Amino acid sequence: MRLLLAEDDQELGTRLKRFLDRQGFAVDLFDNGVDASFYGSETPYDVIVLDLGLPRRSGLDVLDDWRRGGIKTPVLILTARDTWQEKVQGLQKGADDYLTKPFHEEELLARLLALIRRNTQTVGEHLSANGWVLDEETQSVSNAGQSWSLTGIEFRLLRYFMLHPGHILSKSRLTEHVYEQDADKDSNVIEVYVNRLRQKLGNDVITTRRGQGYVFGDGH
Amino acid sequence: MTSLRARLGLSLMLSLVATIGLLLLIAGVSVHRVMENQMATRLAHDGDTLLGGLTFHAGGHVALDARRIQGIYLQPFSGHYFLIDVDGQLIRSRSLWDESLSLPEVAVGEVSIRHVSGPERQPLLLWSSSFRKQGRLVKVAVAEDLYGLQAGVRRLWWQLLGWSLLMVAVVLLIQRFIIARSLRPVADAVDDVVRLEQGEASALREDVPQEVLPLVQEINRLLHRQQQRLLRSREAMGNMAHAIKTPLTLLQQLAAEKVRAGDKTTYEQLAHYIRKINELVDTSLRRARIAGDSLGSSRFDLRQDLPVLVDTIRRLHRDKGIDFEQQLQRVDTLPLEQQDGMELLGNLLDNAWKWADSRVRLSVDGDAGPLLVIEDDGPGVDEEGLQQLARRGVRHDENTHGHGIGLSIVKSLVEALGGCIEFGRSPGLGGLRVKVYCRCPEASNGVSQ
Numbered sequence: 001m002r003l004l005l006a007e008d009d010q011e012l013g014t015r016l017k018r019f020l021d022r023q024g025f026a027v028d029l030f031d032n033g034v035d036a037s038f039y040g041s042e043t044p045y046d047v048i049v050l051d052l053g054l055p056r057r058s059g060l061d062v063l064d065d066w067r068r069g070g071i072k073t074p075v076l077i078l079t080a081r082d083t084w085q086e087k088v089q090g091l092q093k094g095a096d097d098y099l100t101k102p103f104h105e106e107e108l109l110a111r112l113l114a115l116i117r118r119n120t121q122t123v124g125e126h127l128s129a130n131g132w133v134l135d136e137e138t139q140s141v142s143n144a145g146q147s148w149s150l151t152g153i154e155f156r157l158l159r160y161f162m163l164h165p166g167h168i169l170s171k172s173r174l175t176e177h178v179y180e181q182d183a184d185k186d187s188n189v190i191e192v193y194v195n196r197l198r199q200k201l202g203n204d205v206i207t208t209r210r211g212q213g214y215v216f217g218d219g220h
Numbered sequence: 221m222t223s224l225r226a227r228l229g230l231s232l233m234l235s236l237v238a239t240i241g242l243l244l245l246i247a248g249v250s251v252h253r254v255m256e257n258q259m260a261t262r263l264a265h266d267g268d269t270l271l272g273g274l275t276f277h278a279g280g281h282v283a284l285d286a287r288r289i290q291g292i293y294l295q296p297f298s299g300h301y302f303l304i305d306v307d308g309q310l311i312r313s314r315s316l317w318d319e320s321l322s323l324p325e326v327a328v329g330e331v332s333i334r335h336v337s338g339p340e341r342q343p344l345l346l347w348s349s350s351f352r353k354q355g356r357l358v359k360v361a362v363a364e365d366l367y368g369l370q371a372g373v374r375r376l377w378w379q380l381l382g383w384s385l386l387m388v389a390v391v392l393l394i395q396r397f398i399i400a401r402s403l404r405p406v407a408d409a410v411d412d413v414v415r416l417e418q419g420e421a422s423a424l425r426e427d428v429p430q431e432v433l434p435l436v437q438e439i440n441r442l443l444h445r446q447q448q449r450l451l452r453s454r455e456a457m458g459n460m461a462h463a464i465k466t467p468l469t470l471l472q473q474l475a476a477e478k479v480r481a482g483d484k485t486t487y488e489q490l491a492h493y494i495r496k497i498n499e500l501v502d503t504s505l506r507r508a509r510i511a512g513d514s515l516g517s518s519r520f521d522l523r524q525d526l527p528v529l530v531d532t533i534r535r536l537h538r539d540k541g542i543d544f545e546q547q548l549q550r551v552d553t554l555p556l557e558q559q560d561g562m563e564l565l566g567n568l569l570d571n572a573w574k575w576a577d578s579r580v581r582l583s584v585d586g587d588a589g590p591l592l593v594i595e596d597d598g599p600g601v602d603e604e605g606l607q608q609l610a611r612r613g614v615r616h617d618e619n620t621h622g623h624g625i626g627l628s629i630v631k632s633l634v635e636a637l638g639g640c641i642e643f644g645r646s647p648g649l650g651g652l653r654v655k656v657y658c659r660c661p662e663a664s665n666g667v668s669q
Contacts, residue, residue, distance in 0.1 A: 012469060012470055083528065084570075085558075085559045085562045085563070087566070091531070092528055092531075099466040101469045102471075103472075103497055104476065115484075134236040
């Protein structure tokens with residue numbers, strides 16, 4: 001899950017990035033509106049956390065840039081500004097949720113997961129696909145009463161697969177959604193992790209489409 | 221308070237009446253004088269003719285040539301008379317009948333013109349003079365009745381007065397029309413002020429007469445300054461919220477990270493204080509943002525602002541499929557500044573959404589009674605909770621972050637509006653019912669069941 005985090009307070013930004021990294025997100029942190037606007041338009045993020053009081057370009061303007069540019073990525077506004085006027089403005093500009101500071105990290109996470117699920121139209125408390133149930137809190141997956149714990153990258157990769165069951169996902173797309181901006185992106189590494197998931201969960205969990213990519217579950 | 225229109229009308233009428241009165245007086249006197257002069261000239265001619273008709277016979281006898289006497293002098297009391305005195309011998313016009321005229325003493329060559337009372341008390345203009353003819357002293361007096369002349373002048377004067385009054389009336393009407401026309405921009409400005417109070421205008425129009433323009437401009441300047449101040453203060457409040465809340469977030473997260481696992485009691489205390497600080501900051505900031513009854517600011521528009529607000533609340537509670545009913549009775553705007561209205565309705569509807577099972581109802585009525593009624597079909601609040609709500613605007617069983625502030629800011633807003641808020645149970649939906657009044661109903665203790 002690629003996540004764009006736009007937060008101008010360095011300390012809070014770093015802390016949130018660390019927290020979200022731990023939760024299996026590939027987080028890119030920007031501390032100003034201009035960079036956030038540019039990278040948000042250029043990179044296929046899965047979800048965005050946007051502060052309104054950004055330097056150089058306000059959060060509302062950045063959101064406007066994205067929505068006008070056809071970027072439909074779900075956006076959660078995270079701000080200290082909590083009047084209804086501001087909430088109305090934010091949501092009318094195209095935000096999907098609004099969380100005011102101070103907030104609990106758990107609440108932020110719950111709202112983000114809800115946004116992602118809503119966006120990929122998955123229902124239920126836990127993400128599930130083809131009989132597999134992903135527990136985001138323990139970063140483990142279960143099927144028919146048996147449970148497997150996952151490493152960070154395995155969790156990210158499997159979550160992306162489970163959010164898009166039956167879709168053909170190319171190696172480069174998987175790379176983009178599993179790794180953050182500055183990570184050393186080698187698409188061959190995806191192959192390694194897919195194989196690790198197959199070793200853990202069984203070969204038929206992910207099928208390979210030659211020259212196209214991978215499919216979680218039965219592609220037909 | 222005096223009316224400009226009445227004052228202008230009265231002063232114009234007084235000055236017109238004074239001017240016309242003076243003119244009438246002068247006209248009356250002048251016409252009278254001119255006609256009297258003409259009469260005197262005619263009398264002098266008649267006197268000359270009579271003098272020319274005198275013949276002196278031997279033995280001192282004097283005769284008047286009858287051909288020189290006009291018929292009017294022969295008719296009794298005709299109003300035309302003469303009297304000639306030649307050394308005590310009197311020749312009298314027949315019109316005098318047995319009456320006589322008093323002959324004033326006039327030196328030879330002098331002329332006297334005076335008013336005297338004649339036969340049958342006729343007011344007469346008497347012309348008299350003395351001559352020396354053929355060595356004898358001749359006094360001639362000719363008189364004419366002034367009654368006809370005076371009546372003519374009086375008639376003329378009454379006619380003039382009639383026309384003048386008509387003119388005064390016409391001028392006053394015209395002036396009334398002109399004043400109404402000239403004061404129309406002022407009336408427009410007054411209308412503007414009303415529109416300003418109702419939030420339909422943000423400034424007064426400046427196409428007013430020069431005399432009123434400085435006033436209108438000053439009001440507009442003040443309004444602008446007030447709006448700017450509100451804008452700046454709201455901006456400052458926003459920045460302040462930003463400045464305080466980010467460190468507060470960090471503090472909360474540090475506590476959660478470092479303290480929660482090791483010392484749960486201390487963590488709970490820390491969390492409590494952080495929540496308290498946050499609520500205090502929120503309440504103060506939100507109160508400071510209330511515009512209250514500020515002139516010239518735009519009002520909350522039920523047709524424009526309410527749909528986006530409801531849409532926003534729906535999006536924020538996407539997982540709740542609430543059936544929202546609204547009943548707006550002949551009302552387009554709330555008597556509240558736009559952001560105040562957002563805050564009031566936002567908090568009330570959000571609260572209803574939070575607690576509702578499936579239905580929320582909003583009724584807005586511009587007439588008597590409550591302005592707003594918001595009802596939900598949630599669990600409602602018991603008697604003790606209602607008392608608590610009325611006192612502090614806090615829902616007694618809410619301990620989720622941020623929930624308590626919503627209704628307390630609603631209380632502050634309603635207080636700023638000078639109104640009242642009433643909490644009770646919705647008879648139709650069964651949950652909480654909140655009534656907002658612009659004017660407090662009598663004997664309201666703020667709570668009703």
